[in-house]
Amino acid sequence: MSDIFNLSKRTKILACVAAALAVICAAQFFTGLKSPQKTFKAKGEPDYISVENSGSQLVLQRNGSDWYCGAQKLDKSKMDSLVKGISMVKTLNVASRSDSSAALERYGLDQAIVIEAKLGSKTFQKILVGKESVSGSQAYVQLDGKKEIYLAQGNLRRDWTFSLDDLKEKEEEKAPEAEETAESKEDSEPKEE
Secondary structure, X not given: OHHHHOOOHHHHHHXXXXXXXXXXXXHHHHHHOXXXXXXXXXXXXXXXXXXXXXXXXXXXXXXXXXXXXXXXXEOHHHHHHHHHHHHEEEEEEEEEOOOOHHHHHHOXXXXXXXXXXXXXXXXXXXXXXXXXXXXXXXXXXXXXXXXXXXXXXXXXXXXXXXXXXXHEOOOOOOOHHHHHHHHHHHHHOOOOO
């Protein structure tokens, strides 16, 4: 034990630095186990979705299993995709813990797309979608009135920028070949006199 006290000053300093680095590494390891990624899941599925973008608003309402905007029936697969998108938002990390006007402007939330989903009269998910990330495959969001600004997986800005025409249920048209075949069949049949 007397050998420890007989170490040179330089060796004692190196031992202290090594011990400090070990403590820092251990702290980072244990705090790093907590993933910054979160998934925000809504309970249930909405029967009402309001989308405000650039001063215009679309109100989408479910009646049974069909979705409508006013009297216009909407495409089921597109609406299923939107419902899934608002019911589960995956965030990659917290971009800012401040909702100051400078932070809102920096992340495009001062001109956000505002999405509100309700079930009955209860709002169960409200998302403000800001600008795209530099990569274009993520967007900045605020969820349910919280001040944190998250980087969310997926380009929500692109996904939630649409018009009523984009959501309308498309009528299936007969293929031109099928019509021609039917007409030529009629022409080729012998006519009875």
